[in-house]
Structure formats: structure tokens, C-alpha cells
Amino acid sequence: MKKTLFLLLFPILVFAQKTSTVKGKIVNKFNDPIEGVAISYLNQGTTTDEYGNYSFEIPIRKTVEVTYSHVSYKTVVKRFTTRGKRTINFSPTLTIKNEELEEIIIKNRKKEAEGITKIDTKKVATVVGPNAGVEAVLMTLPGVSNNNELSTQYNVRGGNFDENLVYVNGIEVYRPFLIRSGQQEGLSFINPHMIQNIDFSAGGFQAKYGDKLSSVLDITYRKPTKSSTQIDLSFLGASVTTEGLLFNDKLSTILGVRYRDNSLFVNDKQTEVNFRPNFTDIQTFLSYKLSSKVDVNFLGNFSLNNYNYKPLSRRTRFGTIANPLELIVFYQGQEVDRFQTFFGAFSMDYRINDNLELTGIVSSFNTQEEEYFDIAAQYNLGQVNTNLGSENFGEVEFSQGIGSQLNHARNDLDALIVNAQVKATLKDGNNEWRAGIKYQKENIRDRIREWEVIDSVGFSVRPPHHNIGNDQPYTPFTGPIEPFQNVRAQNTVDINRFSGFLQFSRKTTWGNHEIWFNAGVRSQYWNVSPVGAESKSQLIFSPRAQFAIKPDWNDDMLFRISGGYYSQPPFYRELRGYNGQISADVKAQKSIHAVVGNDYSFTMWNRPFKLTTELYYKDLSDVNAYSIDNVRIRYRADNVTNAYAYGLDVRLNGEFVPGNDSWVSFGYLKTQENIDNRGYIARPTDQRIKLGVLFQDYVPNLPDLKAYLNLVYNTGVPGGAPAYADVYSFQNRLEDYRRADVGVSYVFVDNNKKTSNKFLNNFEELTAGLELFNIFDIRNSITNTWVRDVYSKQQFAIPNYMTGRVLNFKLRMKF
Known part of the structure; x- marks a missing residue:
């Protein structure tokens, strides 16, 4: 068979x-x-x-x-x-x-010529952060940002989370739809203990990659060559990774099981809760060698996020020294969320000869998501006594706003995505041809029941768009009570996609100069068929090209230019508007993207260094504007917006400490949008300045004692606006994001250090360490809670702070 x-x-x-x-x-x-x-x-x-x-x-x-x-x-x-x-x-x-x-x-210049950043897997193993892994390393690169340490999502050069491609062994992976906060997100799909190679492109990528606007993260899981088991333990959870060979070494297997508990971070936040979020992930990669020419592979993943949240109270002090304010909130109710995903993919690699290789992939992704909550909150917004001689100094002396609100949701989503594709690679000397075709079918069933009622001093606050006069308390109002927000929708959508690409690459010389050239085109046809509505079909083309030259100079330099006409056909979330209804005629967002870069390798202090510089510009059209609340993106589901983004990325990496590669990165970005010809304003991802440092060191007289520093500084992004508010009236920014994490570890045993101790000889690797997250205890805010003052009709933005200083213990064992 x-x-x-x-x-x-x-x-x-x-x-x-x-x-x-x-x-x-x-x-x-x-x-x-x-x-x-x-x-x-x-x-x-x-x-x-x-x-x-x-x-x-x-x-x-x-x-x-x-x-x-x-x-x-x-x-x-x-x-x-x-x-x-x-x-x-x-x-x-x-x-x-x-x-x-x-x-x-x-040196292998191919990746550099393609604008690909290769990330050392050892950096992933040693990086310090609340969400240590591949994404934590990305956050230190220029052009990559995220102000939420509980989330593994990231923005690249002005794009949002949905504009990033992620591949594992050439297979595109997906994330859940309904998650709205980093606390719910849990584990990244990528298991850092199974990785062999990491390639990242922040823009101007080739046609062989999919139809997105911002970036590509291309992960390769390893095929084991021997048997081993690795166990990682910490206060945040545990992971076990086992690998080996079976059936006369024809079958290579690697299995990873991860468990994470975020209670350590949640207990440090400003809201007192009964809360123990836990996340489980099981992942495997199998590769069977049928013959010298044929490999059959399987990638499987199961993840379960349980988020049971019962807030009790909150106390947040904000404002200025001259006019400090304090928000006190008491809660009743709870939130119970469950996000369960299944992913499986079979692939076959067939090497016909040394020049021709075929790959076939069949994959399926299913996500079942439940978001249920009923939370009532009574709040008091008061002025704080600033009189140093008063007995009530520091206490709330005047209530400026008193009110309550009730939030309710019964949201369910079930999405099934299946696809099949065939890719071919043909090498002819210095020439290389790549081509592929893919069919994908998406079935989404989504039910939204979500509303919010707001009450201020006994008077129901009506929706801002309501046009009925209300002169309470002077004139009685007899109209019906309406929720301030009310979203009710039930959607069943089928989406069929046919896509393909063709690209040509060549490496040659011009005199003594080395040259790389790549050109290709992608195309996608898709059809959106909502139940009970008319189906819509569209077609896009996306031509792309790259050119790089390494001059025959004494200085080791490489110059490159890349770009193209990129398109991003809408996924389900982009089709769903603020009211929860589907707009099947939403067009693909488009971007004319140009990147100019230079790599300069040199020696300093008799050690190797490299300076990478890139200038980029994006001209975006048919933009589907959106708002961001924590990690939830809500689209307008239209194409009435134009936008642009430009910036500069600089990274200096090398051996600042002998034998240890570290880097410093700097990024400047400006991105604005023009919604329906109303003028340009900052986009939600307009993060002007980015500074990142990833540094590692060791004690000279005790080289097995190592230290790691992860430092990030981002200027503030637009802080969003209250529900239903006009974004043109709310362009205030959050405070700058500043964070430093440090870790120390001691190596008892590894490949470079052997011991005569009988107990330690049982381990191939044994490392123990301490991590201190947010060492300066800086309170960074990710979003604002908007509270209304019934007297002045003013709305106050109360910052929602992220995690404070947290200590973690870590132990790694490998057998």
C-alpha cells in the first residue's frame, strides 16, 4: 500500500x-x-x-x-x-x-546576499526573558518590536502581528484567532529545544515565501544523529525533549513536551486575582529514510491553553506629581477561556538527482477556541491628597468619578485549514530555479456574543453614536437601556486559495566582483464564500527581485538591494469588521517595498565584527486599518486607507568579549496612515526609536560562570482610543518601553568540559542558573483602561502596567 x-x-x-x-x-x-x-x-x-x-x-x-x-x-x-x-x-x-x-x-555569502539574518541557535538557548526562545532573540534585532513581555508576537518595520510569515521545515504555521492578551497566549508554536537553524528576513524577501507584507521567520527542526534527552526546569514550567534513531537508523525522531505556568508574573501585576494560567504543548518531528533519494517526514503539534481568571481588586496610581489620581476597582465574576489547537503535516523529499529535488506537503490545522466571561467592576476615580502636613497624605480625599461596568462574552470559534503543495528545485551550475503550487481550504465557524454596559453614578452611559437626547438628571429619560458596546454575529465562511510561485537565482562574477541575482513572481487566486451571502473572488500578482554584489576590495563589504510589489490577501480576521460581520469583498493589502543594505565585516581588538545597515521604504495601498488592544487586532474590514513606512536599521555584532558573540542594534521607524482621505496620522505600530542589546560575558578566572544581558528600549506607540472613539481625536502615546533582563549560569558539564565526578559523568550537559527579569522594576504600560468622569464628561486613560521584577531559577540537564 x-x-x-x-x-x-x-x-x-x-x-x-x-x-x-x-x-x-x-x-x-x-x-x-x-x-x-x-x-x-x-x-x-x-x-x-x-x-x-x-x-x-x-x-x-x-x-x-x-x-x-x-x-x-x-x-x-x-x-x-x-x-x-x-x-x-x-x-x-x-x-x-x-x-x-x-x-x-x-564564508557563505548566500544568506547575506538574500537579506537573511542567520541566528545562532545557542543564542536561543541562553537568551534571558519572560518568553525565552526564538522570539526573545528577535526582539533585540533592529526593526523588530513588541511592548508586551508576556507575548511572543512581534511587529516588524511598522507591520502588525498578522503580517509575519512563520515556517517550520518549510511548512507554514498558524496561531489562534481569539486571543486578546499576552496572558492568554502561552507558548509559542516554535519549540526552541528542537531547532537546528533559524533564518529571519525583515523585508524584501524572495518569491518562494508566502503572501505577507512584513517578515519571514524560517525555522528548521533537526534530524537527530544520536539518542539524547534534555530536561529543562524552572519556576515558570518544564520541558522534556527526547530524540534518537530507530529501525537501523532509518527513522530519526524528536519529541518535545512543554508546560508553562505564568503565575509568577501574574502575581506581580497591579490586579489582585485568583489566577493560575497553564499552557501545555506536545510536538514531534519524524523523518524516515525510504531510500537514498526519498525521505518522508511528519510534523505534529498539540497545544492547550487554559485561562481561568477571577479578578478581585485593582489599585493604580497615575497622573502628575501636582495632580495625582488613583483608580480603585472591585470585581465580581470570572473569565474562563480555552484555546485548543491541532496541527499535522506530512512531507516527502525526493532527490531525483544531484540537481533536481521535489517536495510534497500535506498539512492540516484545527483550532477550537472558547472565550467566556462575566465580569462586573465597581470603580472609584479619586484625587490623592498631596499635602505633606496632612494626616491623610497619600490617601484619596475626593471622588472624581464613581461608576460600574459589566462585561459579558460567549465567543466560540472553530477553524479548519487544510492545504497541499508541491515544490521543485532545479540547479544548473550557478543557476537555480524554484517553483511551487499550493491549494488551501479554510473553513471557519464563528459565534460572537459580546456586550458591555457602563453605569456612572446611577446613569447608564449610552453608545457614542446614539442620537437620542438625554438630559438626565434634569429631565427624565424613558428610552430603553442600551449596551455601550454590543457585538452579535454568527459567521460560517469557506475560503479556497490557489497560489504558486516561480523564481530564478544566479551567482556569477563581474570581473573579480561576486554577484548574486534573484527574481521571481507569486500569484494567488482566492474565493470567499460566507453562508447566506454572495461569494467574492480575487486575483493578485507579486513580482520580487534581489541583487547583491561583493566588490573585490580590501575591505570586506557586501551591498544589496531588494524589493517588489508585495500583496497580502485577507485572512478571516481581516474580513471581520468591528461589528463582527464578514465583508467578503475586502481586497488584498499591497505594498511597494524597497530595501537597500550593506554588510561590513572587519576586525577590531583582533576579533571579528560585522556592521549591518539597511534602509527601507514601504508605500502601502488598499490598507485594512485596525486598532490594537494588547495582542488583539480589530480590523475595519475595508480598504479605504493608504499608508507608508520608512526607516533605518543598524546592527553591530561581534566578539565584544573573546569567544562570545553579542550585538547592539538601533532602529528608526516612521509609519503613518491616511484613513478615507482625512489626513495622515500615526499608525498603531509607529514606534520611532528602537535600541536592543544582547550581551554575554564570563568571569575570566572562572569561565564556566557565564552572564547574559538582554536590554530593550522602545519609544512609545499610540495608546489607542476608547471603544467607538475617533482615532483622529486620540493620538496620545504610551510611555517609552524600557526593560533589562539579566541571567547568570554555571556550567557543571558540557561538550567542552568533562569531569571525574561519578555523579556528573551521568550527564552530557548540566547547567544551573538564576534569571532576574526587569532588574530595574520599571513599570511599562501596554494599553489603557478608559474611565469616564460624569462631572467633567472627561475620559481618563489609566495605564495597564506589565510585569515588575521577578526572580527565576533554571536547571538544564542533558543525558
Whole structure:
């Protein structure tokens, strides 16, 4: 049956061969993969790819001598003999040659030429932060920002969370729809303990990537070459990752289980609650080698977020020194949310020959989300006594506003997304062709029942758009009581998408200058069919190009320019307006995007450094304007907005401390929008200045004691507006975001440190450490709560502060 299935998918498969397979991954002593290692055997040869991987065939019942050589490393010679068909895993660690190689510098420039930032996986393992992982490293890069340490979402160069592509092993992944706060979000899809490679592009990316406007995060999970288990424990939760080989090393398996509890952060917030949010994630990646040419892979994920929230009281002091105010709130009720997602994907890689490779992928994503809450709040907004000689100094002496509100929701969403795609890669010397086609079907069933009633000193506050006069308390009002907000909708939508791409890449020379060129085009046709409404279909094209040159100069520099006409067809959330209704005729948002960049590699203090600089500009049209409340994005579901974004990103990375790579990044951004020709105003993501530092150090006399610093400074973004308010009337900004996290760890055992202690010899790696989040205890605000004063008719923005200083203990064990 299996053979029949593969014959249907790829009719030219051939399985029977009287050979054995030799494969592995070649690394250096720092466990970094080595690209371009020449492997010669039986007058034949191959080389390792950019990830250090290789594979070739040898005849059985014959001794074969294999030579592994590289210009910068010592040569390794290995003899293999097999008596039957099998797979041999050989992953040598090459050592650097002793002689000086000042005139020979081997570097892989392909990723740099493509505008791709490669992130060291060791940074992910050591980064310090409430949400440590890939996203925490991204937050320190220029052009990437997020003012919510409880969220793993990020904005890139003026875009929002929904404009970022995320791939794992070439498979696009999704996130839940209804999550509205970072406290509910839980774990990122990406399991940092399973990662082999991380590529990130902040803009100007190639046609092979999907139809989004801002960025691409391309993750590769590793295929294990040996058996091991890693356990991570902390006050925030635990994770277990186990990996190994089965069935004569044909099946490589890696399984990760994670559990997280955010109580440590929640208990530090300004609201007193009965709250224990917990998040569980199970993820696996399997790869089975059917033959020397065919690999079958499976990526699976299950996650469950339980969010049971029962607020009790809140006390927030704000305002100025001369006029301090205090908000006191007492709550009744609770919120019970449940977000459950399933994801599964099968893929097949078929290497027809050294130049042609086919990949087929079938995947399915299902999310079942419930958001139920009934919370009543009674609040008192008062002036604080500032008289130092008063017995009541620091207490509320006058109530400026008294009122209450009741929030209710019964929201349910069930979304199923399935797709199938085929991709091909053809290499012809220095030329490379890539092409692919994809079909995707989305079925979304969504029920919204959400309302808010506001009462101020006994008088119901009516919706702002209400046109009936109300002169209470002087004149009795006999009209019906209406909720201040009331959203009721029930949507069932089917969306069918057909997309494809074709791109051409070439590496060549112009004199002694190296040149890279890439050009491609994407296209997508989609049809939106809401139940009970007319279906709508649209078609878009997205041409893109890149050009890079490395001049033959004494200075090591690379220049690149990239851009194109990018389009983002609407996903379900972008089709749903403020009233919860679906607008099937929402167009794709479009962006003419241009990026100019330079990489300058140099030596300072006899250590390597690199300065990366990029200028970018985006001209956006058919924009679907939105508002942001914590991590919830609410769209207008129209295309009456134009916008632009431009900025400068600079990053200096290198060995500020010998043997440890760190970096400092700076970003400047300006993005504005013009809604329905009313004039340009700042977009919700208009974060003008960004400064990030990722630094690691060690004690000179005790190198196993290491320290890590993660520092972020962002200027304030527009703080949003009250519900139903005109954003043109509310352009105030939140305070600047400042945060510093520090961690220290001690290495008892690792690959570079062995011990004679019998107990420690049981571990391949053992590390323990302490982390101090928000070391300066800075109170950063993420949103505002709007409170109305019945006397002055004024609305006050009370900041909702994020987490304060928190101490965490961490323990890592690897067997």
C-alpha cells in the first residue's frame, strides 16, 4: 500500500539498490555546521550543504576509503565496509588547521546576499526573558518590536502581528484567532529545544515565501544523529525533549513536551486575582529514510491553553506629581477561556538527482477556541491628597468619578485549514530555479456574543453614536437601556486559495566582483464564500527581485538591494469588521517595498565584527486599518486607507568579549496612515526609536560562570482610543518601553568540559542558573483602561502596567 501511494505521488521512484548509505553532519568544535566540506570516494565526490549535512552511496561488501577535506580544517580519512544494505551515520568534528590562514577566508555569502539574518541557535538557548526562545532573540534585532513581555508576537518595520510569515521545515504555521492578551497566549508554536537553524528576513524577501507584507521567520527542526534527552526546569514550567534513531537508523525522531505556568508574573501585576494560567504543548518531528533519494517526514503539534481568571481588586496610581489620581476597582465574576489547537503535516523529499529535488506537503490545522466571561467592576476615580502636613497624605480625599461596568462574552470559534503543495528545485551550475503550487481550504465557524454596559453614578452611559437626547438628571429619560458596546454575529465562511510561485537565482562574477541575482513572481487566486451571502473572488500578482554584489576590495563589504510589489490577501480576521460581520469583498493589502543594505565585516581588538545597515521604504495601498488592544487586532474590514513606512536599521555584532558573540542594534521607524482621505496620522505600530542589546560575558578566572544581558528600549506607540472613539481625536502615546533582563549560569558539564565526578559523568550537559527579569522594576504600560468622569464628561486613560521584577531559577540537564 505504501509503495502504491508513493508511485501515485512520484511515479519515477526506484527503491532497489545494492548499496549502503553514508550520511551525517559535519561540525567544528563549537558545534557549528561546516558548509563546503569536500567528500571524495571511489573517484566520486560530494559536499556538505549549508547545514553541514551530507549523504552518499557506497557498494556493499567492499571497503571504501572516504576523505573529508576543507581548506580551513584538518583532513579526516575514514574507511567503511558493509555486508548488507544499511545506513551508516558518521558525523566527524573537524579541527582547525594550526597554520595561519590569513589570506584564505571561506564564508557563505548566500544568506547575506538574500537579506537573511542567520541566528545562532545557542543564542536561543541562553537568551534571558519572560518568553525565552526564538522570539526573545528577535526582539533585540533592529526593526523588530513588541511592548508586551508576556507575548511572543512581534511587529516588524511598522507591520502588525498578522503580517509575519512563520515556517517550520518549510511548512507554514498558524496561531489562534481569539486571543486578546499576552496572558492568554502561552507558548509559542516554535519549540526552541528542537531547532537546528533559524533564518529571519525583515523585508524584501524572495518569491518562494508566502503572501505577507512584513517578515519571514524560517525555522528548521533537526534530524537527530544520536539518542539524547534534555530536561529543562524552572519556576515558570518544564520541558522534556527526547530524540534518537530507530529501525537501523532509518527513522530519526524528536519529541518535545512543554508546560508553562505564568503565575509568577501574574502575581506581580497591579490586579489582585485568583489566577493560575497553564499552557501545555506536545510536538514531534519524524523523518524516515525510504531510500537514498526519498525521505518522508511528519510534523505534529498539540497545544492547550487554559485561562481561568477571577479578578478581585485593582489599585493604580497615575497622573502628575501636582495632580495625582488613583483608580480603585472591585470585581465580581470570572473569565474562563480555552484555546485548543491541532496541527499535522506530512512531507516527502525526493532527490531525483544531484540537481533536481521535489517536495510534497500535506498539512492540516484545527483550532477550537472558547472565550467566556462575566465580569462586573465597581470603580472609584479619586484625587490623592498631596499635602505633606496632612494626616491623610497619600490617601484619596475626593471622588472624581464613581461608576460600574459589566462585561459579558460567549465567543466560540472553530477553524479548519487544510492545504497541499508541491515544490521543485532545479540547479544548473550557478543557476537555480524554484517553483511551487499550493491549494488551501479554510473553513471557519464563528459565534460572537459580546456586550458591555457602563453605569456612572446611577446613569447608564449610552453608545457614542446614539442620537437620542438625554438630559438626565434634569429631565427624565424613558428610552430603553442600551449596551455601550454590543457585538452579535454568527459567521460560517469557506475560503479556497490557489497560489504558486516561480523564481530564478544566479551567482556569477563581474570581473573579480561576486554577484548574486534573484527574481521571481507569486500569484494567488482566492474565493470567499460566507453562508447566506454572495461569494467574492480575487486575483493578485507579486513580482520580487534581489541583487547583491561583493566588490573585490580590501575591505570586506557586501551591498544589496531588494524589493517588489508585495500583496497580502485577507485572512478571516481581516474580513471581520468591528461589528463582527464578514465583508467578503475586502481586497488584498499591497505594498511597494524597497530595501537597500550593506554588510561590513572587519576586525577590531583582533576579533571579528560585522556592521549591518539597511534602509527601507514601504508605500502601502488598499490598507485594512485596525486598532490594537494588547495582542488583539480589530480590523475595519475595508480598504479605504493608504499608508507608508520608512526607516533605518543598524546592527553591530561581534566578539565584544573573546569567544562570545553579542550585538547592539538601533532602529528608526516612521509609519503613518491616511484613513478615507482625512489626513495622515500615526499608525498603531509607529514606534520611532528602537535600541536592543544582547550581551554575554564570563568571569575570566572562572569561565564556566557565564552572564547574559538582554536590554530593550522602545519609544512609545499610540495608546489607542476608547471603544467607538475617533482615532483622529486620540493620538496620545504610551510611555517609552524600557526593560533589562539579566541571567547568570554555571556550567557543571558540557561538550567542552568533562569531569571525574561519578555523579556528573551521568550527564552530557548540566547547567544551573538564576534569571532576574526587569532588574530595574520599571513599570511599562501596554494599553489603557478608559474611565469616564460624569462631572467633567472627561475620559481618563489609566495605564495597564506589565510585569515588575521577578526572580527565576533554571536547571538544564542533558543525558
